Amino acid sequence: MRDRTVLHIEDNEYNRKIVRQLLSRTPYRLLEAADGEEGVAVAQRELPDLILMDVQLPKLSGLDATRLLRADPRTAHIPLVVVTSFALSGDDRRAMDAGASAYLAKPYSPRDLLALIHKFLPEN
Amino acid sequence: MRRASATERMPPPVVALLASPLGALVRAVARIRASVHVKLLAGFLLITLLFIAMTAVSLRTLTETARQTNLLDEAHERVGWSRQIEHALAMQMHFTAMALLSKDDGIVARILRENNRFNDTLARLEKAAPAEERALIQAIRGSQDDAMATVADIANAVRDGRLADAMTALRTRQEPLYAKIETLVGSLVAAEETRMASLRVSIAAASRYSLRVMAGFAVASIVLALLGGFVISWSFILPVREAHGFLSEVAEGRFGGTIVVPNRDEFGALAEHMNWMSRELRRLDDEQRVAAETLRSLNDRLALASRAKSEFLANMSHELRTPLNAILGFTEIMLDELYGEVPATLREPLVDIQTNGRHLLRLINDVLDLSKIEAGRLELGVGEYSVQEIVEVVHASLKSLALEKNLAFTAGVSPDIPPAWGDGRRITQCLMNLAGNALKFTRQGRVDIEVRLDGEWLVYRVSDTGIGIPKDEVENIFAEFRQVDTTITREYGGTGLGLSITKRLVELHGGRIGVESELGKGSRFFFTVPLRTDGGRA
Numbered sequence: 334m335r336d337r338t339v340l341h342i343e344d345n346e347y348n349r350k351i352v353r354q355l356l357s358r359t360p361y362r363l364l365e366a367a368d369g370e371e372g373v374a375v376a377q378r379e380l381p382d383l384i385l386m387d388v389q390l391p392k393l394s395g396l397d398a399t400r401l402l403r404a405d406p407r408t409a410h411i412p413l414v415v416v417t418s419f420a421l422s423g424d425d426r427r428a429m430d431a432g433a434s435a436y437l438a439k440p441y442s443p444r445d446l447l448a449l450i451h452k453f454l455p456e457n
Numbered sequence: 458m459r460r461a462s463a464t465e466r467m468p469p470p471v472v473a474l475l476a477s478p479l480g481a482l483v484r485a486v487a488r489i490r491a492s493v494h495v496k497l498l499a500g501f502l503l504i505t506l507l508f509i510a511m512t513a514v515s516l517r518t519l520t521e522t523a524r525q526t527n528l529l530d531e532a533h534e535r536v537g538w539s540r541q542i543e544h545a546l547a548m549q550m551h552f553t554a555m556a557l558l559s560k561d562d563g564i565v566a567r568i569l570r571e572n573n574r575f576n577d578t579l580a581r582l583e584k585a586a587p588a589e590e591r592a593l594i595q596a597i598r599g600s601q602d603d604a605m606a607t608v609a610d611i612a613n614a615v616r617d618g619r620l621a622d623a624m625t626a627l628r629t630r631q632e633p634l635y636a637k638i639e640t641l642v643g644s645l646v647a648a649e650e651t652r653m654a655s656l657r658v659s660i661a662a663a664s665r666y667s668l669r670v671m672a673g674f675a676v677a678s679i680v681l682a683l684l685g686g687f688v689i690s691w692s693f694i695l696p697v698r699e700a701h702g703f704l705s706e707v708a709e710g711r712f713g714g715t716i717v718v719p720n721r722d723e724f725g726a727l728a729e730h731m732n733w734m735s736r737e738l739r740r741l742d743d744e745q746r747v748a749a750e751t752l753r754s755l756n757d758r759l760a761l762a763s764r765a766k767s768e769f770l771a772n773m774s775h776e777l778r779t780p781l782n783a784i785l786g787f788t789e790i791m792l793d794e795l796y797g798e799v800p801a802t803l804r805e806p807l808v809d810i811q812t813n814g815r816h817l818l819r820l821i822n823d824v825l826d827l828s829k830i831e832a833g834r835l836e837l838g839v840g841e842y843s844v845q846e847i848v849e850v851v852h853a854s855l856k857s858l859a860l861e862k863n864l865a866f867t868a869g870v871s872p873d874i875p876p877a878w879g880d881g882r883r884i885t886q887c888l889m890n891l892a893g894n895a896l897k898f899t900r901q902g903r904v905d906i907e908v909r910l911d912g913e914w915l916v917y918r919v920s921d922t923g924i925g926i927p928k929d930e931v932e933n934i935f936a937e938f939r940q941v942d943t944t945i946t947r948e949y950g951g952t953g954l955g956l957s958i959t960k961r962l963v964e965l966h967g968g969r970i971g972v973e974s975e976l977g978k979g980s981r982f983f984f985t986v987p988l989r990t991d992g993g994r995a
């Protein structure tokens with residue numbers, strides 16, 4: 334069985350680095366994108382098993398990118414976690430409305446993120 | 458802005474009338490510098506004078522007619538007297554003839570009586586007769602005197618027995634005399650009758666004349682009164698109509714028109730005032746328009762600024778969190794030894810970084826919450842929530858702190874509470890703030906969370922055995938950045954935003970917050986929210 338792929342779409346290099354570090358000891362393959370457009374392109378090309386999407390991205394917002402991916406039959410079924418900002422009341426609801434499978438408020442604990450990834454992609 | 462002139466609003470006959478010389482008269486009356494009162498008085502005076510003149514003329518005609526009728530009556534009387542004279546004369550002649558036949562003395566007495574009657578009547582006639590008839594009357598008297606002398610002669614002759622002489626006297630002297638007198642009296646009667654006839658004609662003429670004069674006067678009075686009434690009333694109606702049109706325009710919101718009236722009376726003054734009012738209204742209207750325009754643009758700019766502010770807040774929220782996420786994330790994975798074993802000397806500073814990072818995060822959250830509440834942009838995410846779950850979450854996340862401080866920490870929810878409706882996450886935040894405070898400001902003893910249902914209201918209560926709050930501070934602790942004792946804050950952190958945010962959130966739900974506290978003994982904070990809230994806006 335091939336390694337499951339996680340696509341992390343996030344414009345901040347350090348946050349990408351944390352996830353990179355977090356997944357370095359796991360069997361997951363990590364793909365990265367730094368803006369919404371690139372994220373959608375990579376997702377459509379690579380068809381990952383899980384997408385982590387920051388809500389605020391350059392070029393194409395996380396919510397718009399989510400809607401695009403949900404509209405595409407090839408990516409519509411892929412689990413997608415939107416990373417929101419807690420203080421912005423309604424962000425989470427908007428994320429779910431756009432088609433997210435789950436949301437995680439920023440700043441998140443890496444432990445919680447890893448638990449969420451495990452939930453969607455259990456290691457056997 | 459040109460106004461329709463008053464004439465455009467008038468019926469065509471009125472316009473035609475006002476264009477005629479009558480119109481000029483109306484304007485002339487309007488221009489007279491006198492008060493309305495005086496003008497009206499003058500109008501009534503004119504009509505009254507006309508009536509007085511008419512009465513005088515009628516009176517004059519009446520007295521003239523009465524005089525003529527009187528003359529006619531007199532003439533008529535005189536004709537009567539003349540007829541009596543004629544009669545007396547006839548009797549005289551009869552008795553004279555009788556005297557000759559009967560030789561009776563009594564006859565003479567009768568003749569004398571008739572003579573007296575004749576003379577009396579003649580005297581009366583003479584007194585009443587007009588001058589031109591006097592000569593005729595004198596002639597009658599003369600002839601009568603002659604006739605009486607002859608009667609005396611005849612009587613003497615009869616008494617002396619000279620009957621032949623008496624007869625002769627009668628035939629030759631007396632009868633011609635009588636005939637003469639008869640003729641004279643006849644002409645007198647004729648004269649009087651002619652006079653009467655002419656009087657009748659002149660009376661008829663006079664009454665016809667007076668009728669004409671009266672009719673003429675009446676017609677002239679009516680025409681004059683109508684004219685006066687028309688001119689005076691129109692000199693008032695014109696400005697009133699002008700004012701009417703002008704005020705209609707004002708009522709329709711068209712200000713700044715002018716009213717032009719020729720009047721120099723109260724109406725003129727009124728028009729002047731209205732023009733002043735109109736100018737003033739125009740000025741105010743313009744000012745108001747400018748102010749409204751300014752306000753509108755200001756409002757637009759404010760709305761823009763407000764939108765910009767909320768966008769800024771949203772961006773800020775995310776922008777601040779992104780690096781903080783990295784800081785807290787790196788710290789956590791370091792402490793989790795994803796980078797390898799952490800030396801004991803580094804563990805403490807790493808935990809310090811984590812503590813301060815979390816504090817910074819809370820601060821950011823609070824400030825953002827508060828500014829959103831201030832801007833009225835905080836919306837409740839209303840939905841169904843479980844009170845039990847909320848209490849459990851709060852209790853679980855603060856349990857370790859209580860344990861650390863060696864405090865008893867319990868949570869009790871009465872079992873009859875059904876699922877509630879509101880913003881569960883915000884209620885959690887509120888309870889977390891209260892319980893966090895309680896643990897923070899209690900050194901020994903206990904902290905208890907308790908929730909019960911009071912009718913349609915949920916009552917959340919947090920009691921502690923902590924330091925308590927001084928009476929004079931109780932009012933203030935719900936205000937932003939208010940802290941009683943900053944030494945404790947230094948020990949546990951905090952900025953004084955927790956209670957003020959909690960208060961706003963509770964009020965957003967339609968509830969209220971309160972505290973009972975005794976210094977050194979402890980505090981009991983509570984807040985109420987409806988079991989079911991439809992949500993609201995700050």
Ligand SMILES: Nc1ncnc2c1ncn2[C@@H]1O[C@H](COP(=O)(O)OP(=O)(O)OP(=O)(O)O)[C@@H](O)[C@H]1O
Binds near residue numbers: 921980
């Ligand atoms: N349970 C309590 N016992 C005694 N004093 C209290 C209690 N709760 C609040 N106070 C007083 O009210 C003040 C305001 O409380 P609030 O929660 O708003 O601010 P904070 O706790 O100091 O800071 P923050 O909540 O922003 O971290 C506190 O500083 C404290 O002086």
Ligand SMILES: [Mg+2]
Binds near residue numbers: 893954955956
């Ligand atoms: Mg507090």
